[in-house]
Amino acid sequence: MHSDQEFKYTSRQYSSLLNQYGLKASISRKGNCWDNASMENFFSHFKTECFYLHSFQSAKQVKHAAQQYIRFYNHARFQTKLNNLSPYEYRTQAA
Structure with a gap:
């Protein structure tokens, strides 16, 4: 799941939700x-x-x-x- 570095996408709760569904986080590089x-x-x-x-x-x-x-x-x-x-x-x- 690709996203930017907004707080909601870097939170532990969001990370846990991704793990629950077997998804891997992909986050944009800062300022790109x-x-x-x-x-x-x-x-x-x-x-x-x-x-x-x-x-x-x-x-x-x-x-x-x-x-x-x-x-x-x-x-x-x-x-x-x-x-x-x-x-x-x-x-x-x-x-």
């Missing part, structure tokens, strides 16, 4: 905003292109929409920074 940049960019797109467009009635619907969006994002959504290819196309081309 770029550690989270790629995930913050993804979640910004996810919220505006998927999450805010629907009214979900259950956690199952949210999970399904998230899975569909991740597939779309990786396989069909072109990105200017990747020469107008999807991440999958870009990685395939590089291989």
Whole structure:
């Protein structure tokens, strides 16, 4: 679970909760905003292109929409920074 160094993410209570669910903590380096940049960019797109467009009635619907969006994002959504290819196309081309 990646987070910044905010107090709530460095507390013993949070650490215990992660351990309870078998998760490992990953914390950004102090003063380095770029550690989270790629995930913050993804979640910004996810919220505006998927999450805010629907009214979900259950956690199952949210999970399904998230899975569909991740597939779309990786396989069909072109990105200017990747020469107008999807991440999958870009990685395939590089291989």
